[in-house]
Amino acid sequence: MATMGVSYFGNRMIQHVERDLKELKAKGFTDILHTVSENDLKFYRGTMEEIIQLSKEIGFTVTVSPWSIGLVFGGEAFSEFHIHHPEACQVTQEGKRLPQACFNHPVFRGFMKKWADAVSGMGADYILWDEPHWAGQGGWYFIGQNEWTCRCEACRDSFIKAFGCDMPAEWNEDIEQFRKDVMIDFLDELSKYAFGLGVKNIVCFFPNREKLIVPPEWEKAAGLEAVETFATDPYWAGSKFAAEEFVDFYVKAAMDIAGRTGTKPQLYIQNFRIPGGKESDICSAVEIGWKNGIRDFYTWGFNSCAHMSFLRSDHPEKAFKAYYETVLRKVGCSMA
Numbered sequence: 384m385a386t387m388g389v390s391y392f393g394n395r396m397i398q399h400v401e402r403d404l405k406e407l408k409a410k411g412f413t414d415i416l417h418t419v420s421e422n423d424l425k426f427y428r429g430t431m432e433e434i435i436q437l438s439k440e441i442g443f444t445v446t447v448s449p450w451s452i453g454l455v456f457g458g459e460a461f462s463e464f465h466i467h468h469p470e471a472c473q474v475t476q477e478g479k480r481l482p483q484a485c486f487n488h489p490v491f492r493g494f495m496k497k498w499a500d501a502v503s504g505m506g507a508d509y510i511l512w513d514e515p516h517w518a519g520q521g522g523w524y525f526i527g528q529n530e531w532t533c534r535c536e537a538c539r540d541s542f543i544k545a546f547g548c549d550m551p552a553e554w555n556e557d558i559e560q561f562r563k564d565v566m567i568d569f570l571d572e573l574s575k576y577a578f579g580l581g582v583k584n585i586v587c588f589f590p591n592r593e594k595l596i597v598p599p600e601w602e603k604a605a606g607l608e609a610v611e612t613f614a615t616d617p618y619w620a621g622s623k624f625a626a627e628e629f630v631d632f633y634v635k636a637a638m639d640i641a642g643r644t645g646t647k648p649q650l651y652i653q654n655f656r657i658p659g660g661k662e663s664d665i666c667s668a669v670e671i672g673w674k675n676g677i678r679d680f681y682t683w684g685f686n687s688c689a690h691m692s693f694l695r696s697d698h699p700e701k702a703f704k705a706y707y708e709t710v711l712r713k714v715g716c717s718m719a
């Protein structure tokens with residue numbers, strides 16, 4: 384049984400959401416992802432509940448993602464976490480406090496638990512812990528090439544407990560290991576918490592676009608007790624690699640990890656910033672996923688993000704169609 388999902392964001396008007404959801408259902412979509420940002424949490428709580436409930440009534444399985452919360456997850460959204468909780472934000476080795484939240488800080492973990500409470504109350508089936516990342520060269524607020532995090536008080540305390548010495552001011556392997564361990568610990572705590580609320584967990588790390596590499600913490604995260612699905616989102620446009628090579632590498636990696644950890648593999652297909660004439664890359668990505676055993680498909684995002692100039696593909700209609708028609712063709716062939 385294959386599933387076909389799509390992310391949906393940028394519209395909080397229920398009557399328009401309803402029309403889009405019904406169109407998607409008629410096309411054969413089974414799953415939908417709603418982004419729940421800090422803005423949603425603050426101003427659209429009731430609306431998001433209505434949107435999620437409506438999605439379920441129409442028959443979708445609903446995933447939510449912490450869109451750009453604390454500026455440490457994937458997403459095109461603003462964050463004010465750093466205004467209210469500067470003490471829980473990342474600090475560089477020079478002592479500069481950044482707007483990105485620290486995965487180790489109990490205040491941020493508490494905040495994310497409240498977010499999980501909220502999305503669970505709205506009726507979410509799954510949480511996608513989407514592209515959690517430390518401050519660096521990705522995201523919306525780059526730090527300097529020589530800067531690194533995190534030397535906040537909480538991290539320095541934890542480092543002493545873990546390594547028996549002060550955190551060095553110079554980057555070294557222990558710090559690298561410490562950050563990976565903190566990330567896993569964060570995902571472990573939050574996924575267990577969400578699971579306790581009755582919400583299932585998906586983890587997804589953004590693949591490296593400069594080199595084909597699978598960091599060891601991916602498998603550790605997939606192997607966490609409360610994680611059900613391991614997703615990968617090899618968005619090729621903007622990477623150093625051809626679409627097919629890039630997707631093939633990360634799909635195979637995800638299948639291997641899922642196989643070894645007993646999780647379900649899930650594949651996100653790019654559907655934003657697709658240049659005109661390159662829509663066939665989307666078909667190829669679906670084909671590669673299917674050939675390697677992926678049956679849980681998602682695309683980012685609805686109508687190839689036609690509504691959002693920052694992400695819009697050149698020919699959104701054509702690009703979106705390339706996704707669902709290819710998935711449906713594969714499903715149809717497998718049933719014939």
Ligand SMILES: [Zn+2]
Pocket residue numbers: 472473474485486487488533534535536537538539
């Ligand atoms: Zn920290």
